[in-house]
Amino acid sequence: MAFLEIDRLVKRYGATDILKGISLSVEEGGFLVLVGPSGCGKSTLLSMIAGLDSISEGEVRIAGKRMNELHPSQRDIAMVFQSYALYPNMSVAENIAFGLEMRKVPKAERDKAVAEVAEILQMGHLLKRKPSQLSGGQRQRVAMGRALVRNPQVFLFDEPLSNLDAKLRVDMRTEIKRLHQRMKTTIVYVTHDQIEAMTLATQIAVLRDGVLQQFGTPAEVYNNPANVFVADFMGSPSMNLIPAAVRAENGKTVVALQREGEGDLVLDPGQAGEKLSAVLGKTVLFGIRPEAITDHDGADRNARTLVDAECQVEVVEPAGSDTFVVAHLGGKHVIARMRSDVPVRAGHRAPFTFNMDKAVFFDPQTEQRVA
Amino acid sequence: MSAATVGARPAGSRVLNRIVIYGLLLVFALVYLIPFFVMLVTSLKTMPEIQNGNMLALPKDPTIQPWIKAWGEACVGLTCEGIHGYFWNSIKMVVPAVAISTLLGALNGYVLTKWRFKGHKLVFGLMLFACFIPFQSVLLPMATVLGQFGQLGKVFTNAFGMNLGFGNSTVNLVFVHVVYGLGFTTLFFRNYYEAFPTELVKAAMVDGAGFFQIFRRVLLPNSLPIIVVTVIYQFTNIWNDFLFASSYAGSGDVMPMTVALNNVVNTSTGVVEYNVNMAAAMIAALPTLLVYILAGRYFVRGLMAGAVKG
Ligand SMILES: Nc1ncnc2c1ncn2[C@@H]1O[C@H](COP(=O)(O)OP(=O)(O)OP(=O)(O)O)[C@@H](O)[C@H]1O
Numbered sequence: 305m306a307f308l309e310i311d312r313l314v315k316r317y318g319a320t321d322i323l324k325g326i327s328l329s330v331e332e333g334g335f336l337v338l339v340g341p342s343g344c345g346k347s348t349l350l351s352m353i354a355g356l357d358s359i360s361e362g363e364v365r366i367a368g369k370r371m372n373e374l375h376p377s378q379r380d381i382a383m384v385f386q387s388y389a390l391y392p393n394m395s396v397a398e399n400i401a402f403g404l405e406m407r408k409v410p411k412a413e414r415d416k417a418v419a420e421v422a423e424i425l426q427m428g429h430l431l432k433r434k435p436s437q438l439s440g441g442q443r444q445r446v447a448m449g450r451a452l453v454r455n456p457q458v459f460l461f462d463e464p465l466s467n468l469d470a471k472l473r474v475d476m477r478t479e480i481k482r483l484h485q486r487m488k489t490t491i492v493y494v495t496h497d498q499i500e501a502m503t504l505a506t507q508i509a510v511l512r513d514g515v516l517q518q519f520g521t522p523a524e525v526y527n528n529p530a531n532v533f534v535a536d537f538m539g540s541p542s543m544n545l546i547p548a549a550v551r552a553e554n555g556k557t558v559v560a561l562q563r564e565g566e567g568d569l570v571l572d573p574g575q576a577g578e579k580l581s582a583v584l585g586k587t588v589l590f591g592i593r594p595e596a597i598t599d600h601d602g603a604d605r606n607a608r609t610l611v612d613a614e615c616q617v618e619v620v621e622p623a624g625s626d627t628f629v630v631a632h633l634g635g636k637h638v639i640a641r642m643r644s645d646v647p648v649r650a651g652h653r654a655p656f657t658f659n660m661d662k663a664v665f666f667d668p669q670t671e672q673r674v675a
Numbered sequence: 676m677s678a679a680t681v682g683a684r685p686a687g688s689r690v691l692n693r694i695v696i697y698g699l700l701l702v703f704a705l706v707y708l709i710p711f712f713v714m715l716v717t718s719l720k721t722m723p724e725i726q727n728g729n730m731l732a733l734p735k736d737p738t739i740q741p742w743i744k745a746w747g748e749a750c751v752g753l754t755c756e757g758i759h760g761y762f763w764n765s766i767k768m769v770v771p772a773v774a775i776s777t778l779l780g781a782l783n784g785y786v787l788t789k790w791r792f793k794g795h796k797l798v799f800g801l802m803l804f805a806c807f808i809p810f811q812s813v814l815l816p817m818a819t820v821l822g823q824f825g826q827l828g829k830v831f832t833n834a835f836g837m838n839l840g841f842g843n844s845t846v847n848l849v850f851v852h853v854v855y856g857l858g859f860t861t862l863f864f865r866n867y868y869e870a871f872p873t874e875l876v877k878a879a880m881v882d883g884a885g886f887f888q889i890f891r892r893v894l895l896p897n898s899l900p901i902i903v904v905t906v907i908y909q910f911t912n913i914w915n916d917f918l919f920a921s922s923y924a925g926s927g928d929v930m931p932m933t934v935a936l937n938n939v940v941n942t943s944t945g946v947v948e949y950n951v952n953m954a955a956a957m958i959a960a961l962p963t964l965l966v967y968i969l970a971g972r973y974f975v976r977g978l979m980a981g982a983v984k985g
């Protein structure tokens with residue numbers, strides 16, 4: 305039995321279902337990230353775990369115990385809010401100690417706990433300040449300190465980094481990861497940033513319009529997206545999704561991509577061929593991540609099916625460590641990720657290598673995975 | 676208009692604008708300050724000087740005798756013990772009335788914004804309605820209610836030997852002012868708390884604070900501007916109230932300051948002692964003046980905040 309279980313959870317406002325039966329579970333010490341576009345119900349789900357929003361249907365269990373009827377303070381959770389929600393009238397130390405004070409922990413113990421947390425987060429020098437005298441990153445730390453000090457069973461984070469600038473966000477992300485490895489407390493973390501989700505999570509739940517799209521490890525969600533939405537949402541630049549015809553050639557199942565002014569580009573789908581043979585003669589969406597289309601020497605040497613092909617290059621975008629090369633295939637712009645020093649030029653033909661081990665295929669109508 | 680044309684405007688017209696603006700401000704300031712000035716200088720003059728001299732002239736030989744007389748000896752109706760007793764009557768009425776109405780207003784605002792219930796809009800609408808009811812229309816019903824309180828007081832006196840405050844004029848006035856002020860104080864606090872971040876309340880809930888702990892530890896400490904606004908508003912209104920005071924405590928030694936002042940001025944034995952009357956009026960106005968001076972800055976700031984955030 306998992307530590308935190310979310311069982312067919314429904315949230316209803318009037319006649320509209322905001323969450324439509326979400327089931328998830330996390331092991332003790334896991335790091336669950338809820339990710340999805342704005343308005344998909346991530347915060348609502350988190351609030352329901354916290355007890356700040358009522359549960360319309362379903363059940364939330366922590367360590368096997370039903371939480372539905374318990375007040376937030378009785379659930380043994382701590383929450384970090386997007387706006388940090390620091391009490392403006394209290395000093396940093398008082399902010400951190402407030403939860404302990406409400407739980408009638410004696411003063412001496414509180415002071416000790418605050419000092420420990422300040423040590424962990426390296427903010428001993430800030431304890432006497434008021435929140436208004438802190439920078440954004442420091443406020444973020446205090447908000448985390450306030451959660452840490454209670455040593456709860458589950459931490460809940462609602463987009464804790466979204467108010468920070470890009471550099472600080474990366475630093476704090478690392479810090480959260482470090483804290484999690486040290487504390488080993490179960491965390492549920494909401495974000496709409498898929499990079500945050502990939503780097504932090506042990507489990508990712510992708511939500512869309514209150515429906516769970518996929519639930520799995522970061523690698524599963526990234527490499528084996530369940531549908532077009534997940535494939536497109538995770539990863540940056542996002543996955544190439546190219547219309548392709550499934551044909552039989554010389555007794556083998558192949559996929560063919562249209563090219564402008566020349567014949568189709570025919571690719572061997574590798575181990576996906578078997579499943580694709582079921583949709584022979586139909587059109588599929590061929591999904592392949594930019595890093596699976598490379599220059600010849602940059603290809604993964606352990607890949608089983610590598611296909612070389614010449615394509616017309618439209619745009620070359622050097623990005624420092626890599627160069628993104630854009631080609632036109634199947635009526636779509638297709639991004640390839642090549643080494644920084646490849647000699648390709650816009651307007652010329654260049655050799656591309658497709659790692660077909662990484663290819664995925666979707667039904668264009670249902671947008672579900674076919675192979 | 677472009678920046679260039681603004682810059683090109685002749686400097687002379689700008690100076691003229693200033694003169695007109697400050698001139699007008701000066702005129703209005705004088706209009707408001709002259710009566711005050713006359714009161715002040717008159718209260719520091721002797722009677723012969725007043726009878727012979729110019730109203731606007733400064734006192735030749737300033738004396739605080741009229742103030743002492745107003746405080747300790749002036750006649751209110753038939754008793755000649757000064758106004759100090761009535762001054763304290765007013766204080767005893769205004770302090771609890773302001774404190775209670777402000778606190779209840781804050782509590783109402785807290786519930787109406789952070790603990791919403793079905794029909795909270797209707798409740799707030801009805802409370803707002805209280806702001807528009809004219810004083811006069813509640814005089815008779817309120818008199819009936821206070822009469823019932825008096826009856827209850829008699830019952831308690833028979834039972835326990837004391838009336839527990841029921842039927843006491845000061846308590847009655849406190850009750851009236853709290854009831855009448857609640858609409859306004861609720862309006863002030865509701866608008867202020869509407870803009871108060873709800874995440875703070877949620878954080879406190881997760882931290883384990885209860886309904887009143889959140890109110891006392893999180894909301895109230897962050898409400899200083901609106902508390903100041905409410906206190907000033909309520910204090911001036913209640914202190915200056917004449918209608919309720921004269922209706923429910925209009926005679927004897929229970930009168931509040933405003934009624935007593937009226938009686939001092941109306942006492943028609945011998946010559947009219949203008950200096951004493953002025954001193955009494957000044958004493959009556961002093962507390963509100965003091966409240967404005969001490970908290971006026973917050974008053975303007977708080978009103979502005981309320982205006983912007985709605
Ligand atoms: N009180 C409410 N009444 C009706 N609908 C609501 C209420 N609160 C939230 N919603 C709706 O629920 C949906 C989910 O909201 P939620 O705040 O959980 O989104 P989110 O995934 O956290 O989005 P974001 O990334 O923008 O924070 C939204 O479409 C929102 O309009």
Ligand SMILES: [Mg+2]
Binds near residue numbers: 346347348
């Ligand atoms: Mg949200």
